[in-house]
Amino acid sequence: NPSNKAEDEWTTIGYYGLDGKIPGCYKYINYVSIRVKAVYDYDFTVDKKVRVVGDTDKSWKESVEVKVGDKVEFQFQYLNTSKYNQAGVVVRDLLPSNLRYVEGSTIVYNGNHPNGVKLDTDDVINGGVNIGSYDGNANAYIRITAEVVDDNLACGSNTLINWAQVRVGDTVVKKHAEVHVQAEKNRNIFIAVAVVLGIALLMCLVFIIILVYK
Numbered sequence: 715n716p717s718n719k720a721e722d723e724w725t726t727i728g729y730y731g732l733d734g735k736i737p738g739c740y741k742y743i744n745y746v747s748i749r750v751k752a753v754y755d756y757d758f759t760v761d762k763k764v765r766v767v768g769d770t771d772k773s774w775k776e777s778v779e780v781k782v783g784d785k786v787e788f789q790f791q792y793l794n795t796s797k798y799n800q801a802g803v804v805v806r807d808l809l810p811s812n813l814r815y816v817e818g819s820t821i822v823y824n825g826n827h828p829n830g831v832k833l834d835t836d837d838v839i840n841g842g843v844n845i846g847s848y849d850g851n852a853n854a855y856i857r858i859t860a861e862v863v864d865d866n867l868a869c870g871s872n873t874l875i876n877w878a879q880v881r882v883g884d885t886v887v888k889k890h891a892e893v894h895v896q897a898e899k900n901r902n903i904f905i906a907v908a909v910v911l912g913i914a915l916l917m918c919l920v921f922i923i924i925l926v927y928k
Contacts, residue, residue, distance in 0.1 A: 790878035
């Protein structure tokens, strides 16, 4: 027991008793074993919701019905469910095609920014953004806005799945929300064809009238 150490930092062992006395020679050797418990400090949850911008119903939902040109707002929550601090929390949003991110729309809400702070980066959709460290039971909300576009929508009903991803250390948790959009391409084609045929018919009638009264 070194004199420069406090008594409560050491445990006395011995051969005949725990008195710190061990006789010389190899046969009096002592072995010390300990039992440890693995602690995983990366326990956290992720929740994802969506709502239509400008809709009178402001509630967050797991899915919404929209049309091309609408804007939707996504919100996902990170919650540290452990009792340990989690440093370097990285959040990422995986937008599918036909949902176009609105630049500068990333907002983070947490204990330091209860009213939200707009980030000066759009990295949330480009590999992710570090939103800092969070103590046990602390959380953060991340919001982004996207516009519904028709880059390659299929005719009829389309389901666009937007994934939220949170990474702490090597642990990654994902959650999604859905956007349902109806692509009425056949209807637009029918209207275009009808307009062309109508114009052609009108021109024929005009030509006939000219011939009759000529």
